[in-house]
Structures are given as C-alpha cells and as structure tokens.
Amino acid sequence: MRSLLLLCCCISAAVYGQKSVAEKAFNISAIAAKYHVSPRAVNDSFAVQVFRSFMDQIDPYTIYFTQQEYQQLQTAAVGIDEDITRQSTVFLQTISKQYFLVRKKAVQQMQSLLSKPFSFSAKTYFTTNSEADAGKYIDEPQLQRMKAYLQWRVLTALSDLLPEDSTHLSPAFVQQHIGEAQRSVQSTIEKRYAQLAADSVKMARWLEETYLNAIATAYDPHTEYFSNEAYDEFEAGLSSESMAFGFGLEPNSEGNLLITSVMPGSAAWKSSNIHEGDMIIAMKPEGEKTVSVANATPEELNALFERYADKTVEFTIKAADGTTRVVKLKKQAIRNEENVVRGWILDGQPRLGFISLPSFYTQTNDGIGTSCAEDVAREIVKLKQEKIDGLVLDLRFNGGGSIEEAAAMLGIFIDIGPLGVVKVYSGRTEPIKDVNRGTIYDGPLVVMVNGASASASEMLAATLQDYRKAVIVGSTTFGKATMQVVVPLEANFDFEKYAPDSKQSDATKDFLKITMGKLYRVNGKTAQNTGVVPDVYLPDYFEAAQFTERSYVTALPADSISVQLPYRALSEKYSRHTFKAFEQSSVANDPEFVQLKNTVRLQQLTNALNRVPLMLSEYNLWQNDEWGDTQETTSAKKGNAQSPYAVANTRLDAAYNAMDSYQKENDDMIMNELMEDAWLRQVYLLFKNVLIKTNQ
Amino acid sequence: MLTVVLFTAVKMMAQDDPVSVLNKINVQMEAVSKRYVVYQSVVAHSDNLRKAEKRRQEMMNQVTTARQSLAEIPYYKGDRMLHQAFGEYLKLVEYNLNEDYAKMVNMKEIAEQSYDKMEAYMLLKDKVSEKMRMAGEKLDSVQRTYCKKYDIKLVEEQKSELSRQLEKISEVSKYEDKLYLIFFKCNVIEGDLLESLDKKNVNATEQLRSSLKSFAEEGSAILDTLKGYRGDNTLVTACRRSMEYYKKAADKYADFTGFFTKEANFNRLKQQFEGDKDMRKDKAALDKYNNAVKEMNDGIGQYNNTNDYLNKYRSETIDFWNNAVKQFLDRHIPVAD
Incomplete structure (x- = not known):
C-alpha cells in the first residue's frame, strides 16, 4: 500500500524550506x-532503506536516472542517517537538483521514442522490481528500459481500446490503432510532466514529503508521514464529487487512481462491490459511450463525475487481485442513516443469515456516522427474528479500521473474556476486553476472509477461531497485526500528555501515523506476517498477487508473547479431518475453483518473473494467464451458477424496499451476486453438509 | 462487611503485670464490640437513618478512644506484641467503618484480577471480609502466644452475652450475603442494561439481556438448593420472586430492541418519503407511508406500555426484596442498646 500522496509535483532547482x-x-x-513499538537504529542500513524507498517513489521503474547517476546517488545516500541526526539535508538537496533535470530529459527522450511506430515482434521484456527489491537499479541501459516501458504502456493502451468482449490483440488491430495508442500514451506523459513543471514550490514540497515518508516507512510499512495537506486528505479521504458515489481516490506511483476508501452508507458501499485497492479503468454513463479513465488525473475524473451528475454510471473496476467487473452506481447524497450494514437471508435448507462488512467504521469524535458493531448487532437481531439456522459474517476485502469496534463486535459472540492483547511502545501489555457480558448470537457461525482481510478483521477472525466460536473460511489473511496512532510531528512530543483533539485545531502542523502497538491473539501468538489461517481453505485470486504484509521489506517480524489469559474456548466441535474432507470433496470438485486454482498458479508463475513480455504473441498469452481465465471464470459463473439457496431480504428491508425503487434495484443486483458467489456457495454447502448436521 | 471479634474470655490466674495489661486491652476491645452490636442493632431494627449514622459515629469515637487508651497502657517488660496486634486491628475496624477499603486491600490488584465492576465489587467484599477474619485470628493467636510466654492460663469460659451477640450478627450477615449476591448480580446487569437502553445501544442491551437471563436462571437454580435461615424462608422467597422478575424482564427487553430496529427502518422510510416529491403525490405510496406511520405509532404505544409494566414490576420487586431483608434482619439480629 505504498502511495504517493500528492500527484501534482513541479520541478525546481531551488529547494524549498530545507531547514524545516x-x-x-x-x-x-x-x-x-x-x-514506535519496535524502533530501529538510524544507521547505515536505515539509510539504505530510506534511499530505496525514496527511489521507488520518484523513479519506480528506474527509467529516469542512468546507472551512473543512480550509483552516485547511492553513494551520497550513505549519509542519510547523518542528515537525520545532525538535522541537515545534504542528500535531499543533491537529489532535488538532479531530479528536475532528469525528468526534463526523460520527457524529451520519450517524445522522441514515441514519434516512431513501435513494433512488437522482438522477443523482449519489460522487467520490474519485485516488492523485495523495490528501489534497486535494474541493470539495463536506461534508454532501452525506457523504450520497453513505453511499449508496455502502449500495449496497455491498446488493450483498453479493445471491445469489451475481447482480450486478444491481433496484429491487424495493433496495426490499425498503434498511432492512436502511442499518441494517448504521449499525451498522458506530457500532461503529467506539464503538471510537474508548472509549480516549482509544489514540486519541491512533493520531494520533501516523499523523503520524509521514506524515513517514516523505514520503521515499518504502516508508519507514515502526513503533511498538513495530506492529513486533511487522509481524514476526508474523498473529493466532493467522488464522494457522491461514495469512494475516495488516490493516485498510486504509476499515476493510476486507486479507491482508498468507501464511505459507509454511500452508493458504492451499498453496491457491496467496490473495495479498497480497486482501480477504476472505465466509466459508462447511462445512454453515453464508455470513457476510458485508466490514465485520467483526479481533476479530469472529478470533471467527469460532475458532468454525469444524477446519472447512473457503470464503472469498470479492476480489483487488486486482477479480476475486472462492472458496477452500476447512481450518484446520490449520502444520508446519515442509522444503519448502513445489511443482512440477507440465504433461503433453503438450512436457512442462513448473511452479513457483509467492508470496514470497521466508527463514529467520529464529532458524532458523525454510526458504529459498525451496533449496526451488525441490529442486523443480527433482525436475522434472529427470521429464524435462521446459521450466520455468515463476510469480512472479505475488509481492510480493518477501529479495533474498539472489532472488540465490540466480538462481544456479540463472546460472553465474557479477553479478546486479544496489545503490546505498546513501552513494552507494557494490556488485554483487550469484551465490555458487555452476554452474547447475542450463539449459533453456528462462519467468518469469511481472504488476502485482503486485514488488521481489525484479522483480530476478529483470530479471536473467534481461538474461542472456537466460528469456523473461519477462505484464504490466509493479509497479516497486519499492528496498531497505529496519528500524532503531531513536533519536537519533544509527549504522548502521555497528548490529547488527540488538539490535532484538529493546529492547522500548521504535520503528522506522523506511527505504529505504537502490536496485537496478539488470546493465546499470545500473532497474525503479524503469518495472517489468520482459515479452518476451511478456499482458493483466491489474491494468492497470486504480491499483496501481503510480508511482501513489504520493512514489515515487522512475527513474534509471540507469553500470556495466560482466562479465556474459555468451546470444545472442538468439528475436527480438522472433517474440514479437510469437505475441502477434498466439495471444493476440489467445484469446476470454478479448479479453474481458479489453475489461473492462480499461472499468475504466480508470471508474477514471479516480474516481467511483461513485449512480443505480441507472448503478450497475448501472458494477458490470458494474467486476466483472461479470470474473465472466463466470471462469465462461466454468471451462466452456470446453480445456487443451492435463494437470497431474500429480511421482512423489515422488504417493507422498506416497497417504497424505494432505487434501493430495490440495488438489492436485486446484490442478491444476484450473492447467488453467483462461488465462495459463498461453498460456505453454504459447509453449513448444509457439515456444520448444521454436526450441530443436530 | 464489618465483623468484630472478641478476645477469648480470660480468667485471671495470676495477679501480676502481664495479666493487667491483657485485661486493660480487653476492656477497650469489649467497649468497641459493644458499640458495634448497638450499631448493628439499630441498623436492623430501626428505619431511622440518622440514628444509625449516630451509632456509627459513636462506634468510630469508641475506636478512637480505644486507640488513645492503648497508647496509655504500659508494655509488660517492653513487650509490644499485644499493643501492636490490637492497634492494627483497630486501624482495620476504622477503615472498614469509613469504607476506606483502599487502605485495607490492594485495589489495583483487585482491578487487575476482576473482569468488570461487578466482579471487582464481589472480590472486594471477599477480600475485606478475609482481611477482617485474618486480623481477628491473628489477634487471638497473639493473645495466646502472649499468655503462653508469660505463663497465663487461659480458661475457656461460658460464652458471654456479647460474644453470643457478635456470633449471631456474623451468622445472620453471612446468610444474608449469600442471598444478596444472587440478587446483586441481576440487579447490576439490569442497571447496565437500562443505561444501554437509554442510549438505544442494541448491541449492549441484547448482550446484557442474555446475561440477565442466564444470571436469573443460575440464581433460581441456587435458590432451589438453599434452605431458609433457621426455618425462616423470607429471603429465599423474596429472592426467588426477584429472579422471576429478572427472567420475565430479560424476555420483555427484546421488545425494546425489536422496536429500535423497526424505528430505524421507519426513519429511513420517512427520510426517503419526505425527500421524494413524486412519492408524496403517489396515492399508493402515500397510503403505504401512512400505514407505516400508524404501525410506528402503535409500536410507540406498545413500547410505553411495556416500559410502564416493567417499571412497576421492577419497583415492586425491589421493594419486596428490601422489605424482606428488613424483616429478616429485624427478626434475627439481636436487640441491643
């Protein structure tokens, strides 16, 4: 989740505000x-880490600097630790002076390369760094790398031009569209450069902020620096226009706009189909043509959002796991509703309740919004009235949020007892407790997770697993078991005397999101790096992506603490063997999962190579491995789904929908998707064939 | 929580100094014990709170007097054994009377060892009782050691009236405590539940509701095994009656949380209806909305009825329990003045 906080950066040889x-x-x-919960020494190896992380942000594909220039910078970077301790900026000044020049030179080189039509007949590759090698120089002549990079961009642009039902780039198609694709790539590059060059102050500030963030992330991937401006963005997460659809966007290092937040209660939230980390690649307003937005700037995208006010828009979304899908959203004002979580009934024998939670949202200090634990509790009350035999809590794609909410939600299922342990910077450990005695739901429970379930989600899954209150189903979770606090970046900062609200008042301050605590399970083990290993394994596209905590070079290692907490686990109701047998009989024979596993395996192979083939025939094959099968899977799913259950609203929701046609339409869409969800189908079968049976 | 022990009655077998020291201390001890019995008697037999407070104060004064007198009693051959033990004991009695528990037990340890305020209260109660019991035993054992050391022969006499009264108070209190604890658990949970209901917090209310139900069922089961105190079933009956109330209330509170979910749904509908001009003009939609308003109003009526019913039932139950305790103590605590 490396991110570039500011997109518009401008070049200047003058260095702005270095002292500060x-x-x-x-x-x-x-x-x-x-x-910091495990601080590291500011020494030479720290300096190397800061340098790599910085370079990975300012030259992610190592195409701007020549090898010689890179090596000179690397030599200068050895002094970063001294710069930090002596409060100087020798390295930053050196690199700032050069960066403007190399970017200027690069745009000219790119223009020249793009002026001639590319051919994709040679067996060449565009190589990228693995996450572990991020920021290292790739040993190839700079101009050759730059050309390969542009060829890759042009191939991507060509793929974007393909009609929706096609993934194959034929030589004829390439021949016909190569000029258009190259012009589009060139225009994007020029546009970005123009933005960069237009404001020298902003440019210098961007480099400073990137440098400061490189220092912060050297401690661990979740310690981050926020300038005051970026802090506001972090807090708001949304621009006013995208807010109307309900998602926040931020550009990544390639300039692609990624969804960074989904506002509870918004159209995006209600669709249940927009997740953090998704990328918007196209949008099709009702009655209009599809517009490709893969390379759009935030300003361009906002202009589009504004233009299509009050229209229903079909967004083409590329997920972090590589799959694509179309989501239909209608722009609407976000109401301050009392409950933004929805419960569904998976009707059949057995009759199950289903609740999906995309994040652990909480009420803000200003009292805005609601508590997700309260919302989930209310849905469970509704579902219990519907006489359900079992409950599914879906935490797939739930990247975390408030630990307090996760604890309050655990209270729903756990009578009384510790829920986990926090170890803070001072080394002190403290148990997290269930505040209220009693339980609301005591029946069979499945928690669904995947590789994008992180932090608070992992705590919830781990605790329910340790208490044997729930069966955890899916793939191994992300592996983030740390807690962060945002504090003002000031000299002699004293956390013990710090009142969090003061950060709102001082508009001139910068902030540090710092990892102050580590989370442990009630048994003293951790989900850090290892994730929560499910009881029943279902394959997932995430397994191919380098998208886990441990893929970060600076991720904190897993450790354990010795605790003796008075938690009472239920007796083991289902044996490991039963789950294995279910995996072997049900999951292994599901054609969708067979295909998925195959795709994942191929993706893992191509991903491991860290290279994109540039020869057309090979590129088409690679594309197919990368996304093709998943698309086939998606379409196969739509056609062949034989759902063992029907999806229904609760009586209260159905009564509401009778008066809100938009909500009804939206619900119908979600219900169809729930019927076609291969993972949910396996969960249902698990209830039917194992959990409910054993319970009886 | 306050219990006071008395020295074992001593028959003086020698006329020398160690005995006189022992006797002087015993006089002070007896004076404190007498005040205690009077205080407990007033608490049990009178409704007059001011009078009870006055007796408490008198006992406090007696403790202070005893401590001052202790300082004036000379040591026998410089031996401070008795003085120290008695002094420490008086200090504990004073803390206990003033409910200054932090000076008696380790509150931090109690907070760490107990899960919530209910457990903390119960643990505190246990620890304070234990502390007083041990202090009493220590006093007794120091007295015996002292006598042995100075060759004083202790003869167990027939129990004095004061001794009997103290023992009776202790026995009655123990029995009452046992039943009170059953009532107390449900009472605390219901208190928390009412607070969460005020905040319309369905999560907390529903959890506490299940907890209330299980405590009430557990309490009923314990009551089935308990006998009356010397044939007096007043407390068992009252406690059983309160358990019946808590079980019933636990079920009834579900109506409230059910109402909150309906209310949220209605508010959503209201927002939608009021924000949509077309809908307001549509006859069918208007009818549906008006119907929803009527249902909501019916729901509010039912909510209020249930609330009134539970409030009445609750106050009757608590009054019944309090009266039962009062009657019970009145019947069994010895009268003294």
Whole structure:
C-alpha cells in the first residue's frame, strides 16, 4: 500500500524550506525512537532503506536516472542517517537538483521514442522490481528500459481500446490503432510532466514529503508521514464529487487512481462491490459511450463525475487481485442513516443469515456516522427474528479500521473474556476486553476472509477461531497485526500528555501515523506476517498477487508473547479431518475453483518473473494467464451458477424496499451476486453438509 | 462487611503485670464490640437513618478512644506484641467503618484480577471480609502466644452475652450475603442494561439481556438448593420472586430492541418519503407511508406500555426484596442498646 500522496509535483532547482525538512526528519526519528513499538537504529542500513524507498517513489521503474547517476546517488545516500541526526539535508538537496533535470530529459527522450511506430515482434521484456527489491537499479541501459516501458504502456493502451468482449490483440488491430495508442500514451506523459513543471514550490514540497515518508516507512510499512495537506486528505479521504458515489481516490506511483476508501452508507458501499485497492479503468454513463479513465488525473475524473451528475454510471473496476467487473452506481447524497450494514437471508435448507462488512467504521469524535458493531448487532437481531439456522459474517476485502469496534463486535459472540492483547511502545501489555457480558448470537457461525482481510478483521477472525466460536473460511489473511496512532510531528512530543483533539485545531502542523502497538491473539501468538489461517481453505485470486504484509521489506517480524489469559474456548466441535474432507470433496470438485486454482498458479508463475513480455504473441498469452481465465471464470459463473439457496431480504428491508425503487434495484443486483458467489456457495454447502448436521 | 471479634474470655490466674495489661486491652476491645452490636442493632431494627449514622459515629469515637487508651497502657517488660496486634486491628475496624477499603486491600490488584465492576465489587467484599477474619485470628493467636510466654492460663469460659451477640450478627450477615449476591448480580446487569437502553445501544442491551437471563436462571437454580435461615424462608422467597422478575424482564427487553430496529427502518422510510416529491403525490405510496406511520405509532404505544409494566414490576420487586431483608434482619439480629 505504498502511495504517493500528492500527484501534482513541479520541478525546481531551488529547494524549498530545507531547514524545516531537516527538523521534521529529526522529529520523525525522535518520536519513533520513543514511541514506535519496535524502533530501529538510524544507521547505515536505515539509510539504505530510506534511499530505496525514496527511489521507488520518484523513479519506480528506474527509467529516469542512468546507472551512473543512480550509483552516485547511492553513494551520497550513505549519509542519510547523518542528515537525520545532525538535522541537515545534504542528500535531499543533491537529489532535488538532479531530479528536475532528469525528468526534463526523460520527457524529451520519450517524445522522441514515441514519434516512431513501435513494433512488437522482438522477443523482449519489460522487467520490474519485485516488492523485495523495490528501489534497486535494474541493470539495463536506461534508454532501452525506457523504450520497453513505453511499449508496455502502449500495449496497455491498446488493450483498453479493445471491445469489451475481447482480450486478444491481433496484429491487424495493433496495426490499425498503434498511432492512436502511442499518441494517448504521449499525451498522458506530457500532461503529467506539464503538471510537474508548472509549480516549482509544489514540486519541491512533493520531494520533501516523499523523503520524509521514506524515513517514516523505514520503521515499518504502516508508519507514515502526513503533511498538513495530506492529513486533511487522509481524514476526508474523498473529493466532493467522488464522494457522491461514495469512494475516495488516490493516485498510486504509476499515476493510476486507486479507491482508498468507501464511505459507509454511500452508493458504492451499498453496491457491496467496490473495495479498497480497486482501480477504476472505465466509466459508462447511462445512454453515453464508455470513457476510458485508466490514465485520467483526479481533476479530469472529478470533471467527469460532475458532468454525469444524477446519472447512473457503470464503472469498470479492476480489483487488486486482477479480476475486472462492472458496477452500476447512481450518484446520490449520502444520508446519515442509522444503519448502513445489511443482512440477507440465504433461503433453503438450512436457512442462513448473511452479513457483509467492508470496514470497521466508527463514529467520529464529532458524532458523525454510526458504529459498525451496533449496526451488525441490529442486523443480527433482525436475522434472529427470521429464524435462521446459521450466520455468515463476510469480512472479505475488509481492510480493518477501529479495533474498539472489532472488540465490540466480538462481544456479540463472546460472553465474557479477553479478546486479544496489545503490546505498546513501552513494552507494557494490556488485554483487550469484551465490555458487555452476554452474547447475542450463539449459533453456528462462519467468518469469511481472504488476502485482503486485514488488521481489525484479522483480530476478529483470530479471536473467534481461538474461542472456537466460528469456523473461519477462505484464504490466509493479509497479516497486519499492528496498531497505529496519528500524532503531531513536533519536537519533544509527549504522548502521555497528548490529547488527540488538539490535532484538529493546529492547522500548521504535520503528522506522523506511527505504529505504537502490536496485537496478539488470546493465546499470545500473532497474525503479524503469518495472517489468520482459515479452518476451511478456499482458493483466491489474491494468492497470486504480491499483496501481503510480508511482501513489504520493512514489515515487522512475527513474534509471540507469553500470556495466560482466562479465556474459555468451546470444545472442538468439528475436527480438522472433517474440514479437510469437505475441502477434498466439495471444493476440489467445484469446476470454478479448479479453474481458479489453475489461473492462480499461472499468475504466480508470471508474477514471479516480474516481467511483461513485449512480443505480441507472448503478450497475448501472458494477458490470458494474467486476466483472461479470470474473465472466463466470471462469465462461466454468471451462466452456470446453480445456487443451492435463494437470497431474500429480511421482512423489515422488504417493507422498506416497497417504497424505494432505487434501493430495490440495488438489492436485486446484490442478491444476484450473492447467488453467483462461488465462495459463498461453498460456505453454504459447509453449513448444509457439515456444520448444521454436526450441530443436530 | 464489618465483623468484630472478641478476645477469648480470660480468667485471671495470676495477679501480676502481664495479666493487667491483657485485661486493660480487653476492656477497650469489649467497649468497641459493644458499640458495634448497638450499631448493628439499630441498623436492623430501626428505619431511622440518622440514628444509625449516630451509632456509627459513636462506634468510630469508641475506636478512637480505644486507640488513645492503648497508647496509655504500659508494655509488660517492653513487650509490644499485644499493643501492636490490637492497634492494627483497630486501624482495620476504622477503615472498614469509613469504607476506606483502599487502605485495607490492594485495589489495583483487585482491578487487575476482576473482569468488570461487578466482579471487582464481589472480590472486594471477599477480600475485606478475609482481611477482617485474618486480623481477628491473628489477634487471638497473639493473645495466646502472649499468655503462653508469660505463663497465663487461659480458661475457656461460658460464652458471654456479647460474644453470643457478635456470633449471631456474623451468622445472620453471612446468610444474608449469600442471598444478596444472587440478587446483586441481576440487579447490576439490569442497571447496565437500562443505561444501554437509554442510549438505544442494541448491541449492549441484547448482550446484557442474555446475561440477565442466564444470571436469573443460575440464581433460581441456587435458590432451589438453599434452605431458609433457621426455618425462616423470607429471603429465599423474596429472592426467588426477584429472579422471576429478572427472567420475565430479560424476555420483555427484546421488545425494546425489536422496536429500535423497526424505528430505524421507519426513519429511513420517512427520510426517503419526505425527500421524494413524486412519492408524496403517489396515492399508493402515500397510503403505504401512512400505514407505516400508524404501525410506528402503535409500536410507540406498545413500547410505553411495556416500559410502564416493567417499571412497576421492577419497583415492586425491589421493594419486596428490601422489605424482606428488613424483616429478616429485624427478626434475627439481636436487640441491643
């Protein structure tokens, strides 16, 4: 989740406010030394880490700097640790001066390369760094790399031009569209450069912020620096226009706009089909043509959102796991509704309740929004009135949020007892407790997870697993078991005297999101790096992507603490053997999962190579391995789905829908998707063939 | 929680100094014990709170007097054994009377060892009782050691009236405590539940509701095994009656949480209806909306009825319990003045 916080950066040889950068860098190291849960020494290896992370942000494909220039910078970077401790900015000044020049040179080189039509007949590749090698120089002549990079961009642009039902780039199609594709790539590059060059102050600030963030993330991937401006963005997460659809966007290092937040209660939230980490590649307003937005700037996208006010828009979304899908959203004002979680009935024998939770949202300090634990509790009350035999809580794609909410939600299922342990910077450990005695739901329970279930989701799944209150189904979770606090970046900061609200009042401050705590399970083990291993395994596309905590170079290692907490696990109701047998009989024979496993295997192979083939025939094969099968799977799913259950609204929701046609339409869409969800189908079969049976 | 022990009655076998020291201390001890019995008697037999407070104060004063007198009693051959033990004991009695528990037990340890405020209260009660019991035993054992050391022969006499009264108070309190605890657990949970209902917090209310139900069922089961106190079933009956109330209430509270979910749904509908001009003009939609309003109003009526019913039932139950305790103590705590 490396992200570039500001897109518009501009080039200047003049360096802006270096003294304060030096102070800020020092303050980051001082606060981290005192309050980071496992602080590291600011020494040579720290300097190397900061350098790599910085380079990965400012030249992610190593196409701007030549090898010689890179090596010179690498030599200068050895002094970063001294820069930090002595409050100087020798390295930053060196690199800032050069960066403007190399970007200027690069845009000219790219224009020249793009002026001639590309051919894709040679067996060449565009190689990228693996996550572990991020920021290292790739040993190829710079111009050759730049050309390969452009060829890849042009191939991507050509793929975007393909009609919706096709994934294959034929030589004739390439011949016909190569000019258009190259012009589009060139225009994007020029546009980005123009933005960069237009404001020297902003440019310098961007480099400073990237440098400061490289220092912060050297401690661990979740310690981050926020300038005041970026902090506001972090807090708001949304621009006013995209907000109407209910998602927040931020550009990644390639300039693609990724969804970074989904607002509870919004159209995007209600669709249940937009997740953090998704990328918008196209949008089709009702009655209009599809517009490709894969390379759009935030400003362009906002202009589009504005233009299509009050229209229903079909978004083409590319998920972090590589699959694509179309989601229909109608722009609407977000109401401050009392409940934004929805419960569904999976009707059949057995009759199950289903609740999907995309994030652990909480009420803000200003009292805005609702508590997700409360919302889930209310849905469970509704579902219990519907006489369900079992309950499914879906935490797939749930990237976490408030730990307090996760604890309050655990209270629904656990009578009384510890829910986990937090170890904070001082080394002190404290149990997280279930605040209320009693339980609301005591029946058979499945929690669904995947590789994008992180943090608070993992705590919830782990605790229910340790208490044997739920069967965890899906694939191994992300592996983030740390807690962060946002504090002002100031000299002599004292956390013990810090009142969180003060950060709102001081508009001139910068902030540090710092990893202050580690989370442990009630048995003293951790989900850090290892994730929560499900009881019943279902394959997932995420397994091919390098999208786990441990893929970050600076991820904190897994450890354990010795605790003796008075938690009472239920007796083992289902044996490992029963689950294995279910996997072997039900999952292994499901054609969708057979195909999926195959796709994942191929993707893993191609991903491991970290290269994109540039020869057309090979590119088409690679594309097919990369996305083709998944698309086939998706379409196969739509056609052949034989759902063992029907999906229904609760009586209260059905009564409401009788008066809200948009909600009804939206619900119908969700209900269809739930019927076609291969993972949910297996969960249902697990209830039918194992859990309910054993219970009886 | 307050219990006071008395020295074992001593028959003086020697006329020398160690005995006189022992006797002087015993006089102070007896004076404190007498005040305690009077205080407990007023608490049990009178409705007059001011009078009870006055007796408590008198007992406090007696403790202070005893501590001052202790300082004036000379040591026998410099031996401080008795003085120390008695002094420590008086200090504990004073803390206990003032409910200054932090000076008696480790509150931090109690907080760490107990899961919530209910457990903390129960643990505190246990620890304070234990502390007083141990202090009493220590006093007794120091007295015996002292006598042995100075060759004083202790003769167990027939129990004095004061001794009997103290023992009776202790026995009655223990029995009452046992039943009170059953009532107390449900009472605390219901208190928390009412708070969460006020906040319309369905999560907390529903959890506490299940907890209330299981505590009430557990309480009923314990009551089935308990006998009356010397044939007096007043407390068992009252406690059983309160358990019946808590079980019933636990079920009834579901109506409230059910209402909150309906209310949320209605508010959503209202927002939708009021924000949509076309819908307001549509006769069918208008009818549906008006119907929903009527249902909501019916729901509010039912909510209020249930609320009134439970409020009445609750206050009757608690009054019944309090009266039962009162009667019970009145019947069994010895009268003293």
